[in-house]
Each structure stands twice: as structure tokens, then as C-alpha cells.
Amino acid sequence: MRATTKIAALSAASALALTLSACGNDDTESTIDDAQTTAGDTMSEATDTMGDMMGGGDGVTTVDDVFGSACDAIPQDSADQGSLDGMVDDPVATAASNNPLLSTLATAVTEADLVDTLNDTDAEYTVFAPYNPAFEALGQETLDAVLADQEQLTDILTYHVVGERLDRDGILDGGTLDTVQGGTLEVTGSGDDIQVNGATVLCGNIPTANATVFVIDTVMMPE
Known part of the structure; x- marks a missing residue:
């Protein structure tokens, strides 16, 4: 009888020990899982923060991000206001006016009375900027007529x-991109080979004080 009682007591003690052990393992695994989740969240936040510091995710670029076949046509002397280094600190209308590839565009912006709007440093833009030959391709008569019609x-x-x-x-x-005009643009391609409504990006990711600029080879016409 005593032997039976001792066996029963030992069995109960063993069962209790196994139960406590199992609970301990669950708590430990839960603690590890929580720690891993916290570490993962912290790493993700750190990655996002680093991305923001490097300009990733906000559309802000640097001269090192510029790409395209026509970028070599931009003045290379960093002291030149029309160079990539010179454009960085100017708002986009001013930056375009200093770039020799965009002198006709700068004239058009002035004629449309959009200089102050585009130079607003409280706003941010993406500008697809036709270079001079794109305007020349319209023909002088058409170009003159467009420049004379502000609307x-x-x-x-x-x-x-x-x-x-x-x-x-x-x-x-x-x-697709929504424009300030109200229409949309279709972007296709990849890498350095990008088209916008069929216009080829000749030099992209150009940084200015309030915009990222993509020089294109065609004047795009809204419907």
C-alpha cells in the first residue's frame, strides 16, 4: 500500500515537472519570437530611415543618380549655373533657364507666366523637360503660334x-502619372531606357531645389 502511494506520488511529481518544463519552453519560445519580431521591426525602421537619408523613396536625387545619353551635353564645369552641380540649388524654372539644352522651354515657361509657380519651393514637382530640338521639330510657325497663345x-x-x-x-x-494639367502620362521601359508617352528620356534624375527633371526628346501634346 505504501509502495503504491509512493509510486503515485512520484508519477504526479514527474507529470508536474513535465508540465512546468513545457510551460517554460512555451514562455521561452514566445520571448524569443517577441524579440525577433522587435528586432525585425527595428531593422525595418532603420532601413527606412537610412533610405530617407540617402534620398530613397522621396524622389530626391543627387548628381550621382543622373542617367542618360544626353547628360554629357550639360555643362560639366561645376561653377557653371547650367551644370548639374549648378542646378541643384535652384528651383526648377531658374535651373532650366540656366541649362543650354532647355533655353526654349525656359522661354515658354516665361511666356506662360509659370515661373513663380514652378519656382515655388513649398511645392515639389517632377518635370519632363523637352530639349530645344523637340521644340524646333514643331516648326517655327507652329512654335510661334503656341508661344503667342498663353492658354x-x-x-x-x-x-x-x-x-x-x-x-x-x-x-x-x-x-501612369497624373499631371498638373489634369491628363495622364504613360511611362514604359526600364533602366536607362525609358519612354514617357513615347518620348525618350535623354537625361533623367536631374536634381533641382524643388523638382526632379527628366529631359525628353519630344514636346508632348495633351488630348
Whole structure:
């Protein structure tokens, strides 16, 4: 009888020990899982913060991010206001006016009375900027007529402007972009080979004080 009682007591003690051990393992695993989750969240936050510090995710670029075959045509002397280094600190209308590739565009912006709007440093833009030969391709008669019609000119120019700042990845991400004019642009391609409504990006990711600029080879016409 005593032996039976002792065996029963030992069995109960063993069962209790196993139960406590199992509970301890669950608590330990839960603690490890919580720690891993916290560490993962912290790493993700750190990555996001680092990305923001490096300009990733906000459309802000640096001269090191610029790409495209026509970038070599931009003045290389960093002291030149029309160079990439010179454009960085100027708002986009001023930056375009200093760039020899964009002198006709700068004239058009002035004629449309959009200088102050585009130079607003409280706003951010993505600008698809036709270079001079793109305007020349319209023909002098057509170009003169467009420059003389402020309403039509404003419609055309604002069709080249997106009301948020995007880099190359940003414009490729959605495939379509809403313009300030109200129409949409279709972006296709990848890497350094990008088209916007069929216009080829000749030099992209150009940084200015309030915009990221993509020089294109065609004046895009809104419907």
C-alpha cells in the first residue's frame, strides 16, 4: 500500500515537472519570437530611415543618380549655373533657364507666366523637360503660334509636370502619372531606357531645389 502511494506520488511529481518544463519552453519560445519580431521591426525602421537619408523613396536625387545619353551635353564645369552641380540649388524654372539644352522651354515657361509657380519651393514637382530640338521639330510657325497663345501654352507645359517629386523608380512604379494639367502620362521601359508617352528620356534624375527633371526628346501634346 505504501509502495503504491509512493509510486503515485512520484508519477504526479514527474507529470508536474513535465508540465512546468513545457510551460517554460512555451514562455521561452514566445520571448524569443517577441524579440525577433522587435528586432525585425527595428531593422525595418532603420532601413527606412537610412533610405530617407540617402534620398530613397522621396524622389530626391543627387548628381550621382543622373542617367542618360544626353547628360554629357550639360555643362560639366561645376561653377557653371547650367551644370548639374549648378542646378541643384535652384528651383526648377531658374535651373532650366540656366541649362543650354532647355533655353526654349525656359522661354515658354516665361511666356506662360509659370515661373513663380514652378519656382515655388513649398511645392515639389517632377518635370519632363523637352530639349530645344523637340521644340524646333514643331516648326517655327507652329512654335510661334503656341508661344503667342498663353492658354494653350499653359495647357501644354503643365502636361509635362507632375505634382509630386519622383525619381526614375518612382515614375516607373505605377506606369501612369497624373499631371498638373489634369491628363495622364504613360511611362514604359526600364533602366536607362525609358519612354514617357513615347518620348525618350535623354537625361533623367536631374536634381533641382524643388523638382526632379527628366529631359525628353519630344514636346508632348495633351488630348
